[in-house]
Amino acid sequence: MELFSDKPGDEGLPGRERGLAMAAVMTMATMAVFDGSMVNIALPQIARALNISAGAAVWVSNGYLLSASMTLAIFAALASHIGFRSLFTAGLSVFTLASLGCALSSSLDVLIVMRVLQGIGAAATLSIGPAILRSVFPNRLLGRILGLNALIIATSTAIAPVLGGTILSAMSWQWLFAINIPLGVIAILLTLRVVPSNPAATKSPFDVSGAVLSAVALGALIMAADSFAHPGGHELMTALTYGLIAVIAGMAFVWRQRRAPKPLLPLGMFASSRFSLAALTSLASFVSQGITFVALPFLFQSVYGYSAFVSALLFTPWPLGIILAAPHAGRLADRYPAAIISTVGLCVFAVGLLLLAQLPEHAQVWDIGLRSFVCGLGFGCFQSPNNREMLSNASRENSGYASGVLAIMRTFGQCLGSAFVGVILSVFAAQNIAQEAQAVRLSLWVAVIATVLAIVISVSRLRKSAANLQNG
Template sequence: MELFSDMPSDEGLPGAERRRAMIAVMTATTMAVFDGTIVNVALPQISLALNASAGASIWVANSYLLAVAMTLATFASLSGRVGFRGLFTAGLGVFTLASLGCALSSSIGMLIGMRVLQGIGGAAMLSIAPAIHRTVFPNRLLGRILGLNAVLVAASTAIGPVLGGTLLATLGWEWIFAINVPLGIVAVVLSLSAIPDARKPGREPFDIAGALLSAIAMGALIMAADTCSRLSEKGEAHDAALTAAAYGVTALVAGIAFVWDQRRARQPLLPLAMFASGRFSLAALTSLASFVGQGIAFVALPFLFQNAYGYSAFQSALLFTPWPIGIVLVAPHAGRLADRHSPALLSTIGLALFTVGLALLALLPDHAPAWDIAWRTLICGMGFGFFQSPNNREMLSNVAREHNGNASGVLAIVRTFGQCLGAALLGVVISVYTADAMALGETQMNAAQDAQAIRIALWAAVAATALATGVSFSRIRKARASPV
């Protein structure tokens, strides 16, 4: 297999070490993706087993996301100090031990605490995983390995709910966390033997102020998004709006202070010089806008399938499956093409197809059969799969190798923030329609109102991905003028 063949001029590691490093990173990625998809399915059972309220059990999911968001930039910067091997292995170890702690939790408070530790370990892994790929593999194979990684994420997303349902039905909720332990042990052993150190020389003072400000800014953004998603709850809209505004102002102030600090710091947490490359900046902006569209669709479609069309939760999961299948079918080919042709052009084509797929979903009839939903979601998956690998390659290959870890952190940050912003926009749309229903004296929205609200949200997703397509198209000429 060419991914593991050696050529005299190759950068990166020898073929056998590449294989071990790839297995370690992809095992860790699978664990993180499974946790994100399985935990949401298990929340009702966890709430019942630990005698917790629905509001408290939601924090089993939110605490993980919050911990990841608040520490991504810090870990991306730390990778240059402690090395890829040390940071990735430590993060993987923390994630694995925290998974065991989650499985052994006897109260909701303990479980939430363990999920915070899981999030910290997950951030250490996810913030530098793409950078490890670039360090381990030569540039001529970067698109291919990123395409393979996209396939893994998509397959894990598709399998996650099924695996979660099986574990919940046969062994109990504890096993959705316990399954990480043997996988984590294998990945730690492989990481210690195969992942390179990639440590930067020098010992400049660590940017503590930047780390704190980035954590505050990202944490406040996530909390603002979470609060916006609850604007539709009866009797809480006013308080939720004020709380969301407070979090938003906090995030804005912390973000401005963070940029100011980065201009002054001797060793900035996130070197702003990276963004001097127009191709890197445009790729990051394109990724952000695309993940806003994806975030809206991922949260909106289950509401559409269940509340408006009357499908069960299991049927909704099956209706969503064509999306990751589309990614699996397309992403490997997109990755290979990106190694030989313009990633900017390929990304633009993929985004255009993704936008068409979202528009087709927004145009679904009132009583859509399963086959009509399936082919539209398949187009979305194929478009996103054709976009993601080339765009990630464009981001990583347009920064200096000493900034690999930072660029990888930016990639993870725009993905996390984009998805959260998408969920927040959906919350705002639903809150508007709920307010209209209450003004008419109704206690809740009917199926037709649900469908209309989701369609409006899907059109917002179309607008986000159309914006991403426009930004992506603008960089094609720049890519032709300065090929990588």
């Protein structure tokens, strides 16, 4: 297989060691995807087992998301101080031990604390996962390995609901966390063996002020999005308060980064228009994905009347499309301009969303699946080339930072998408199936608009690239 074959002048690790490093990174990515999707399915069972309300059980999910979001930028910066292997090993260890803690939890408080620790461990690994892949694979294979990474994540997304439902039908919810333990141990051993121990790139003091400000800004933004997803009088004021805190902390963070001797996030990276535009394109596209992933379950279950299990199966064509498109898109991105391929993918994605927004009142399963499949093909064609564009337009010493920005764009795009759906459902005060159907379809149209915005941003970078070629 070409991914693991060596050529003269190749950067990174020898072929066999590349495979083991890839296995470590992708095992962790798979666990993180499984953990989010399967735990959401188990929330009703957890609420019954711990004798708590559904609203309280939601914090089993929110605690993980909040802690991961607040620490993504911190860990992306910390990699340059302690090295990839040390940080990835520490993150894996925390995640694995916290999974054991979750499996042994007998109260909501303990479970939430363990989930917060899980989120911190996940952030430490996910923030630098793509950067590790860049460091161990030669640049000629970067698009392909990122495409394969997208394929693994899409596959995990496809089977996680079905696997979670199967486990819950035979065993208790604790087993959803227990399965992480052997996988985590294997990933730790592989990391210690093959992931480069690249020494710290800097001996400058860590930017503690920047770390605190980034955590406050990112955490407040997540809380604002969560409050907007459940709007009302009190919740709206709460959301606005969190939003104000996020704006103030964000402005203070930028001010600090411009003056810090060794900033938490080098703003100079964004001087590259190709990097900045790729990041904005990613944000807008994940807003679309976030809207769609929250809106469709309402459409499938409340409007069409399908069960939760059938609704999970109706999502399968989307990741299946990604599985088929992502590897080929990654290979093409190694030969042709990645921005062109990702823009084509966005156009296909927009067509798929348009088809979903125009689903008839009594849609057949095959019709829903086909339209979702088009979305998956488009997103799979977009994601890995766009990720390649981001990473390849950051210097190797800034790979960790670029990887963190990539993770932040994904997380916040999905959160903002979720908030949009919550606001629309509240504005429509959906009290019957007709109103809910109208709100869901409007949400899908908002997803189309966000994708069109992503296309506009993506096309602008094509123009800049063409202008640079003419000037050169």
